[in-house]
Amino acid sequence: MPFDYQVLKVLHILLVMVWLGTDIATMAAFFGLLNPRFALTTRLAMSRLSDLMDMGPRSALVLLLMLGIYLTYRGEWGLSGPLGAPIAAASALIGVLWFGGVWHQYLVGHGRLVGPRHQAFQRGFRLFDLWWRTILSLVLAAAAAVSLLGQGGPVAAVWLSLKLILFAGIVLLGVYLRVLIPQIGAAVSVIVKHGSDPEREAALRRPAWRAIVAVWGIWVLIAAIVYLAVAKL
Numbered sequence: 504m505p506f507d508y509q510v511l512k513v514l515h516i517l518l519v520m521v522w523l524g525t526d527i528a529t530m531a532a533f534f535g536l537l538n539p540r541f542a543l544t545t546r547l548a549m550s551r552l553s554d555l556m557d558m559g560p561r562s563a564l565v566l567l568l569m570l571g572i573y574l575t576y577r578g579e580w581g582l583s584g585p586l587g588a589p590i591a592a593a594s595a596l597i598g599v600l601w602f603g604g605v606w607h608q609y610l611v612g613h614g615r616l617v618g619p620r621h622q623a624f625q626r627g628f629r630l631f632d633l634w635w636r637t638i639l640s641l642v643l644a645a646a647a648a649v650s651l652l653g654q655g656g657p658v659a660a661v662w663l664s665l666k667l668i669l670f671a672g673i674v675l676l677g678v679y680l681r682v683l684i685p686q687i688g689a690a691v692s693v694i695v696k697h698g699s700d701p702e703r704e705a706a707l708r709r710p711a712w713r714a715i716v717a718v719w720g721i722w723v724l725i726a727a728i729v730y731l732a733v734a735k736l
């Protein structure tokens with residue numbers, strides 16, 4: 504196994520650890536936000552912590568895909584045609600830009616980057632990002648399905664095709680979370696403005712529990728992906 508491959512594979516595995524570790528922290532802080540027995544200032548501090556921790560999975564998803572595509576090419580698990588190298592290079596470039604956009608979104612959303620140009624960019628990026636993730640997941644799943652059916656697809660290994668289909672599922676659950684987050688934000692704003700009461704707490708809990716179940720679904724998919732990657736079925 505070439506040295507660069509070993510190093511990138513180690514990074515790939517470390518990113519899985521970063522993903523799960525920070526996702527657990529995100530979840531713990533999120534439960535703090537939902538708890539009506541805490542003071543409002545505590546709940547808002549929990550919310551900020553949850554958002555910061557959430558940058559772990561958000562970053563890891565982009566970097567895992569980028570590294571995964573490179574490992575696929577370099578390890579000859581797929582992308583064997585003349586387009587293999589250009590696809591690996593293009594995915595690295597797109598990954599860097601996407602990673603930048605995701606962090607820009609966090610910095611603008613939390614008031615660390617201010618100004619009308621940053622905000623205008625983020626309004627466009629938010630919509631673009633939702634569509635991009637939806638299309639990307641369909642393309643990944645389609646490429647994997649074509650490969651599994653033996654129709655000359657880009658992936659040579661069955662385990663990797665199955666992994667890509669599950670990964671596409673994770674990306675789609677992420678899109679669902681992005682639809683729920685503004686609903687959660689709106690419910691929190693109502694509580695901040697008018698105070699807590701059982702009805703307002705229930706309005707917060709509804710989208711919040713949908714998000715929690717979606718994240719649990721992501722964890723199940725990650726466990727299945729790790730199994731596929733290790734067992735190489």
Ligand code: HEM
Nearest residue numbers: 516519567568571572574575578580670725728729732733
């Ligand atoms: C949630 C997402 C992912 C998780 C949890 C994950 C997990 C892992 C793990 C644990 C390994 C190490 C397996 C071993 O050493 O036996 C691995 C290797 C690998 N992954 Fe991923 N991965 C993910 C996404 C991806 C994606 C999207 C791709 C492809 C586009 C990919 C391609 C690969 C490749 C090619 C290897 C190297 C296999 C080897 O040389 O043993 N991974 N992955």
